[in-house]
Each structure stands twice: as C-alpha cells, then as structure tokens.
Amino acid sequence: MSQSRPILYTYFRSSCSARVRIALSYKNIEYESRAVNLQKGEHTSDDYTELNPGKLLPYLVIDGNGLSQSIAILEYLEEVYPDKPLLPKDPGQRAQVRTIVNAISCDIQPLQNMRVLLALPEEQRAGYARKIISAGLAVVERMLEKTAGDFCVGNHVTMADCCLIPQLYNARRFDVDLSAMPHIRAIEERANALEAFRCAHWSRQPDCPVDLLSSANM
Amino acid sequence: MSQSRPILYTYFRSSCSARVRIALSYKNIEYESRAVNLQKGEHTSDDYTELNPGKLLPYLVIDGNGLSQSIAILEYLEEVYPDKPLLPKDPGQRAQVRTIVNAISCDIQPLQNMRVLLALPEEQRAGYARKIISAGLAVVERMLEKTAGDFCVGNHVTMADCCLIPQLYNARRFDVDLSAMPHIRAIEERANALEAFRCAHWSRQPDCPVDLLSSANM
Structure with missing residues (x-):
C-alpha cells in the first residue's frame, strides 16, 4: 500500500x-x-x-x-x-492471542520499565523488575498450557509471540529463572530459529553498542 | 450468538x-x-x-x-x-482508537494500580498515582486535539471512550487537575449523558458500598 x-x-x-x-x-x-x-x-x-x-x-x-x-x-x-497473518481466524483463538498480548503489554512490560523502577530506591529496582517479570511470565506459562502448539497459540506465529520474545530479552537481562516455564522456553527456541525474530533481536540493531554484544544470548 | x-x-x-x-x-x-x-x-x-x-x-x-x-x-x-461498533471502519482511524486505548491501558492504568503503589512508601502512593495519571492524561489530551469530535475519535463512541471514562474515575479519586484538558472534560460530559456509561459507573454497581455513594460525582 x-x-x-x-x-x-x-x-x-x-x-x-x-x-x-x-x-x-x-x-x-x-x-x-x-x-x-x-x-x-x-x-x-x-x-x-x-x-x-x-x-x-x-x-x-x-x-x-x-x-x-x-x-x-x-x-x-x-x-x-x-x-x-499474525492473528488466527477464529474469534475465540484471536481472543487467546490478545489475552497473552495484553498480559505482557499491560501487566508485565509497563511495571518493569524505568518509569516505575526510578521511583524505587536503587537497591530495590532489579529485584522488583525480576519479581514482576517472573510473576507475569508464570501467568503466561499457565495460559500457554491451554493455548500453545509450536507457538503461543497454535502452530503459527501470532502477535503473542511478537510480544513474548522481546519480554524474554528483559527476563534474561534481570536474571529471571525460566526453568519452570517449559512452554515459554520451547517457544523462545522455535522463534529464535526464524529470521524475522533473529533480525529484530536487540543485538542485531545498528544502534546496539559493540560492548554489549557479548551478553547477547541467542 | x-x-x-x-x-x-x-x-x-x-x-x-x-x-x-x-x-x-x-x-x-x-x-x-x-x-x-x-x-x-x-x-x-x-x-x-x-x-x-x-x-x-x-x-x-x-x-x-x-x-x-x-x-x-x-x-x-x-x-x-x-x-x-466500537471501532471506525478506516484502518488509520482504528489505529487512532487503539493508540488511545493503549496509552491508557499500558501507560496509565497499570502504573497507578495497587501492584505498583504498594511497592512505594505509604506517604508517596497518592502523589505517585496523581503524577502518573496526570502525565498520561496530558498525552491523551494532545492526541485528542487531532482525533476528537464528540468522542475520542470522531463523533461516535469507540473503545477509546470505553477506556478513557473509567480512567477518569481514578483521576477524580486521586484529585487529578483536569482543568487544562478541555477535550477530556467535554468527552466525559457527553459520555456520562449516555445510559451505557451511566449504568457502568462504579457507583451504580450492586457491590458498591452505600457509604461511598456520596463521593460519586456524575
């Protein structure tokens, strides 16, 4: 267009x-x-x-x-x-996708962002972010038990995967323990095998400082 | 259905x-x-x-x-x-509606919620909520300068109004000054004249305690 x-x-x-x-x-x-x-x-x-x-x-x-x-x-x-398409055709499944999207975009990301963290004493910030991301992803993991196939909802990439994977960048950054989240880890692995996810990764952006590249775990 | x-x-x-x-x-x-x-x-x-x-x-x-x-x-x-319908037909206008929806549902509501406020010292909570709501609604007001008619986007009720009006309940509760937000106040007045908004108001819910009714300003 x-x-x-x-x-x-x-x-x-x-x-x-x-x-x-x-x-x-x-x-x-x-x-x-x-x-x-x-x-x-x-x-x-x-x-x-x-x-x-x-x-x-x-x-x-x-x-x-x-x-x-x-x-x-x-x-x-x-x-x-x-x-x-990044949404399935069935309205019930579309709602499942958007529920995961919002569970991340409303209930995790904003709460672990600088706007909140800067309001806390410095020594509490990382712990608070870790707690928020950990609790939020645990909820997503429970949703995925009902909805996941190869990806968050069924076997195709949806908006939910577009939101989950970047949230996992932050999870890694704040050392969130993902060991009890098998669906999330399996989806992360499948997504990171796709070029669309690889080239969107933070470490592949032209503005990423060279000294951070060693911490890129993908 | x-x-x-x-x-x-x-x-x-x-x-x-x-x-x-x-x-x-x-x-x-x-x-x-x-x-x-x-x-x-x-x-x-x-x-x-x-x-x-x-x-x-x-x-x-x-x-x-x-x-x-x-x-x-x-x-x-x-x-x-x-x-x-709660969305216009034009994709650009639909995006305007969803932008306002997300400006409220991602950038205001989660940050003034108990999950964040309880992490702060008690004496800072109301002030932090007021600051978040005030700054967030100022952004929405600037968006409305370009999009509003009788309601948030054009002259019909959309999802954006479904999100704005409940956010104003919280704005009132935390004494946010809306005087410099003429679009928001005009939309609030028009929405509150409609039965769908009136019957959804917190003061009209069966679980609203009687002693709070006197603070319902609609």
Whole structure:
C-alpha cells in the first residue's frame, strides 16, 4: 500500500520497538530504521515530541499515518498487510492471542520499565523488575498450557509471540529463572530459529553498542 | 450468538472491569454480574484462580469462552457482536482508537494500580498515582486535539471512550487537575449523558458500598 518505505523510530533495547520490528520483518515489510536513544533522552527532544507527544517508542510512519503504541501498530499492520497473518481466524483463538498480548503489554512490560523502577530506591529496582517479570511470565506459562502448539497459540506465529520474545530479552537481562516455564522456553527456541525474530533481536540493531554484544544470548 | 447469558466477574472499583461493563451495555448485550472483592482478596481464592490464573478482573464467560484481559475482551465483542461498533471502519482511524486505548491501558492504568503503589512508601502512593495519571492524561489530551469530535475519535463512541471514562474515575479519586484538558472534560460530559456509561459507573454497581455513594460525582 505505501508509496515510500515506512520509517520506524526505534531503540535497540526497547522491547516495545522489538514487537514491531518482528512484525514488520515477519510480514516482509521493508522499512527504514531511525534510532532514538532513550538513555540519552532523545525521546524527550522537541523534534521527537512534536512527532510523538507520548515521547515513547516505537513510532511508525506508514501509508501517510504516524502511529504510536506498539499494540495499535501490530493491529494496523494486520489489517492493512494481511499476508502472513499474525492473528488466527477464529474469534475465540484471536481472543487467546490478545489475552497473552495484553498480559505482557499491560501487566508485565509497563511495571518493569524505568518509569516505575526510578521511583524505587536503587537497591530495590532489579529485584522488583525480576519479581514482576517472573510473576507475569508464570501467568503466561499457565495460559500457554491451554493455548500453545509450536507457538503461543497454535502452530503459527501470532502477535503473542511478537510480544513474548522481546519480554524474554528483559527476563534474561534481570536474571529471571525460566526453568519452570517449559512452554515459554520451547517457544523462545522455535522463534529464535526464524529470521524475522533473529533480525529484530536487540543485538542485531545498528544502534546496539559493540560492548554489549557479548551478553547477547541467542 | 450465546446460548446462555454471559457472566462478567467484576468489582465496582476496577476500572478495567468498567471498560467491559460499558462495552456490553453499549452493545445491548445482557449479562449477569458476579462481584469479586479485590480488597478482600477474593481474586486470589482457589476457585477464582482456577477460573482465571491471571487473578485479575474482569473475566467474561461468553459463547463458551472464558476471556480475561479487558482489551482482548473489547476486541472479541467487536468481532462477534458488530452491531453498535466500537471501532471506525478506516484502518488509520482504528489505529487512532487503539493508540488511545493503549496509552491508557499500558501507560496509565497499570502504573497507578495497587501492584505498583504498594511497592512505594505509604506517604508517596497518592502523589505517585496523581503524577502518573496526570502525565498520561496530558498525552491523551494532545492526541485528542487531532482525533476528537464528540468522542475520542470522531463523533461516535469507540473503545477509546470505553477506556478513557473509567480512567477518569481514578483521576477524580486521586484529585487529578483536569482543568487544562478541555477535550477530556467535554468527552466525559457527553459520555456520562449516555445510559451505557451511566449504568457502568462504579457507583451504580450492586457491590458498591452505600457509604461511598456520596463521593460519586456524575
């Protein structure tokens, strides 16, 4: 549909950006990547705020629309670029996908983010993030017992996988113990074998500092 | 579609439950309400956890499906009960609706919830909630400058309104100053004039304690 290539504003470490990077790659939508360094506060610059008042990542310019909020972007891509679908056809299964999506995007990711962690004393931050991610993924694991095949819901990649895998980057970063989560680990392995997930990984982004590459475990 | 009446597990104070109460009422879907008292910890009971491992509200039993996560439920209702639509037809506008939905459901509600507040010293909790809601609604107000008509996106009620109005219950509760948010206040007034929003309000729920009714400002 688009006349010019979509532009994705992204940061290598942003798990919300990674959701969209995965979906774009999975759907074979070529895009141009523009790095916004969250650590340097580039998301609060006047230029970026003018573009995206939410001052968050990702931000996608596509088909003449400027879209923020990763889940809204996934739904847009699904509606406008239906090839290689990221939602099943059955409404009950679609709800299962979105339930996992929201269990991650509402109940895990926001709570382990800097906005919350910075409100806590420094010595409590990592432990709090670990607790939130661990409890949240335990809930997802219980959901997967009912829904998973090769991937989160059935045997095809869905939006749920686009959200789960980037959340696992953060789980690894905060040393969350995934040993009691066999479904999550099996899905992670299958996803990381796919090029769409590999090329969206934080370690494969042009803005990833070289000194972090040694900690990339994929 | 359903053979028997849907059952909604809800708590009068839960803004996520209110999103679904509004959508069900707006779409004229009759349902049976079952109160789960979050303050008494009823959501952590064995019976409820068996039903919903996420231990959160709302939970909707409909068409033989048990659905958790309010936004997944809104999307399901829209797909299966398309009358009185809560999404526009145009993909760009649908993305605008979902962007506002996620700006509230990912970036405001989870951060002002008890799970975060209880991690903070008691004297900081109300101030932190006020700051989060205030900053989050300021972002929504800037989005509304571009998207609003009578309601959040255009002139019809959408999922965005189903999320905004319950977030305003919490804004009022934490004394957030809405004076610089004219779009939000105008939409609140129009929504509260509609029966679907009125009957979903926390003060109109059977489990609302009588002594709280005097603080219901609608």
